[in-house]
Amino acid sequence: MFPERFSNLPAYAFPRLRSLLDVHTPGGPVMHMTIGEPKHDFPGWVGGLIAENVGAFGKYPPNDGTPELRAGIRDWIARRYGVEVDADQQVVAVNGTREGLYNAAMALCPERKDDQQPIVLTPNPFYQVYMVAAISVGAEPVFVAATAETGFLPDFMGLSEQVLKRTALAYICSPANPQGAVADRVYWEQLIGLAEKYDFQILADECYCEIYRDTPPVGALEVARDMGADPERVLSFHSLSKRSNLPGLRSGFVAGGPQSIARIKQLRAYSGAPIPLPLQHVSEKVWADETHVEENRRLYQQKFALADRLFGNVAGYIPPEGGFFLWLPVDDGEAAALKLWQETGIRVLPGAYLAQGTGDQNPGQGYIRVAMVAPLEDLQEGLTRLRDCLYER
Numbered sequence: 001m002f003p004e005r006f007s008n009l010p011a012y013a014f015p016r017l018r019s020l021l022d023v024h025t026p027g028g029p030v031m032h033m034t035i036g037e038p039k040h041d042f043p044g045w046v047g048g049l050i051a052e053n054v055g056a057f058g059k060y061p062p063n064d065g066t067p068e069l070r071a072g073i074r075d076w077i078a079r080r081y082g083v084e085v086d087a088d089q090q091v092v093a094v095n096g097t098r099e100g101l102y103n104a105a106m107a108l109c110p111e112r113k114d115d116q117q118p119i120v121l122t123p124n125p126f127y128q129v130y131m132v133a134a135i136s137v138g139a140e141p142v143f144v145a146a147t148a149e150t151g152f153l154p155d156f157m158g159l160s161e162q163v164l165k166r167t168a169l170a171y172i173c174s175p176a177n178p179q180g181a182v183a184d185r186v187y188w189e190q191l192i193g194l195a196e197k198y199d200f201q202i203l204a205d206e207c208y209c210e211i212y213r214d215t216p217p218v219g220a221l222e223v224a225r226d227m228g229a230d231p232e233r234v235l236s237f238h239s240l241s242k243r244s245n246l247p248g249l250r251s252g253f254v255a256g257g258p259q260s261i262a263r264i265k266q267l268r269a270y271s272g273a274p275i276p277l278p279l280q281h282v283s284e285k286v287w288a289d290e291t292h293v294e295e296n297r298r299l300y301q302q303k304f305a306l307a308d309r310l311f312g313n314v315a316g317y318i319p320p321e322g323g324f325f326l327w328l329p330v331d332d333g334e335a336a337a338l339k340l341w342q343e344t345g346i347r348v349l350p351g352a353y354l355a356q357g358t359g360d361q362n363p364g365q366g367y368i369r370v371a372m373v374a375p376l377e378d379l380q381e382g383l384t385r386l387r388d389c390l391y392e393r
Contacts, residue, residue, distance in 0.1 A: 005135050012128065013353040020334060020350070021341045028345035031374070031382045036177070036324060038245040039373045040299055043292045046246070049282050056277035063274045064265055065093025065253070072287040073253045079290075080209075081222040089258040092265055093275055093283070095250040097207045097237045098129050100264075101171070104203055104235055105133035107267040108260055109168050113200075118168035123154040125178055125355035125364045127205065130171040139168060143356045145363045148318065152181035152327070157190055164198040173205040174217060178354055178369040179327040180320020182212070188223040195233050201260070202234045207252070210243040210293055211300050212322040221255065232257030242324070243293055244286050251275050251283040300324055303372045306380055310387050326370040326383075327351070328390075333368050336390055340368075344385045 011019075017034060064070070067087070074087040085091060094100035110118055120134035124143035134141035142163060144154035156170060172191065174183035183191075195202050204220035224234040239252030254264060268274075275283070304319065307326055311317045316329035330336035333350030340346045351364030359365065370386065372379055 005138070009132070009135070010356075013349060016353050017337070017347070017349060020338060021347060024338070024342050026341055026345035027343040028385070030345045030347070031378070031385075032347050033370045033372075033374070033382055033386075034347050034349045035373075036242075036371045037247055037373060038242060038296075038324075039375060040245045040296050041292075042245040043286065043289060046282055046286070049285060050278050053278040053281045056281065059277055061274040061277040061280060063268055063272055065091070065275070066277070066280050066284065068284045069093055069280050069287075070253075072284045073255070076287045077221070077255060080216075081219040083219070083221045083225050085221075085255055086258065090261050091253055091255050092261055092268070093280065094252050094254055094268075095273055095275055096241060096247075096252045097205060097239045098127075099250075099273075100237050100252055100254045101127070101129050101203060101205060102133045102136070103267055103272070104237075104254060104260075104264055105137050105139075105169060107263040108201060108235075109134075109137040109139055111138065113168045114165045116166050119163060119166040121154070121156060121159075121167055121170040121200075123171065123173060123176065124357070125351060126171070127173060127177055128354070131356070134169075140166075142167075146176065146179065146181070147363050148316070152176055152179035152318065153183055153187060156194055164194065164200075167198060167200040169201050169203055170195065171203045171205065172220075173208075174220075175208040175212065175320070175322030177205075177208065177323060178325045178351065178364075178367075179318070180323045180325055182217045182321040183220075185218050185223055188218060188220055189227060192220070192224050192227055192229050192233060196229055201232065204234055204236045206236055207239050208242050208323040209238065211297060211324055213301060213304055217322055230257070232260050235260055240283060240286055243296070245292075245296060246286065249279055249282065249286075251279055251286075299376065300372070302376055303379060306376065307372065307383065310383050311391070314387075314391050324372045326372060328368050328370060328386075329366055330368055330390060331366065333365060336368050340386060340389055344389050346382055346386055346389075348386070 070087040120139040122130040123146045235256030241247040349369040351367030355364035
């Protein structure tokens with residue numbers, strides 16, 4: 001029998017979108033702007049490196065990552081954030097951030113907090129794995145609205161003491177999916193201070209951290225170190241999907257306190273699926289290379305500028321600070337997505353599909369999410385068609 005706690009799960013966003021759109025004929029050349037699948041080039045030497053190591057597909061890979069991969073991740077953290085971590089005790093390689101974000105909850109969430117059912121905090125809207133991870137461990141997911149009024153970041157500081165005493169874990173994404181908001185140092189300091197006071201852990205999803213306009217987003221580990229916080233207080237999640245345009249590599253990592261990483265490693269020893277060894281060898285080299293990352297960022301900065309030109313006069317448009325999504329205001333996200341499909345052939349995602357709540361209580365209701373992953377020329381065509389369909393010029 002299907003576990004009862006999963007019986008009321010809403011349909012996943014993309015099956016819902018297919019149900020909404022696919023019964024209708026597209027009104028123009030089809031353009032997919034729904035999924036955040038990077039389209040920029042990854043380093044050209046990746047294929048050759050896989051070929052050089054193809055024989056390693058005949059070996060069981062190390063579950064936690066090769067020593068060289070973990071050392072490469074350690075060195076990247078030091079370059080990017082100025083934080084020193086122990087490659088053996090504070091880093092574990094995972095199959096992209098989604099697996100890591102899910103398994104961290106499985107490994108770290110207690111069965112009881114304050115002698116009650118634990119709470120897992122999640123932004124609203126949110127990456128859907130946060131909610132399912134909370135449900136899987138028997139916790140209560142509490143959705144904290146991230147709206148224009150809160151700077152599109154969840155207002156954890158506004159939660160009641162009753163909720164915070166029961167909180168075991170808090171998910172946070174910066175730059176945020178879908179809104180592109182970036183948590184600054186003050187925000188991190190407040191959140192980490194709250195976690196210290198109420199003894200919960202922060203699961204910092206920072207997979208978009210290398211896509212930004214001008215200033216590199218500050219990192220959770222960096223701020224926690226500067227504050228002298230408990231080393232177990234923050235875990236940071238990263239991958240090569242967005243940074244290096246390698247979503248199919250399924251290569252990422254979790255970094256945090258040694259006790260937390262040890263518990264994640266123990267769980268993965270029983271149930272984890274390690275990254276294939278040739279792909280670990282590729283990952284070692286990709287984390288060490290910054291040239292392709294800088295070029296990738298330059299291309300996205302052109303896209304930010306394009307979006308600002310096209311939508312700068314749209315009431316309620318907030319330029320994203322990072323990531324590669326537009327969070328565009330509309331009267332109704334489903335109606336706007338359907339109109340776009342029927343009149344232009346463009347597919348976008350209704351914002352409500354990424355959030356919890358009904359009607360006006362759903363913080364995604366009045367938005368659509370648009371992925372800016374297509375090449376610049378194609379993106380300009382698509383965004384122009386979108387603007388002309390939904391907004392007055």
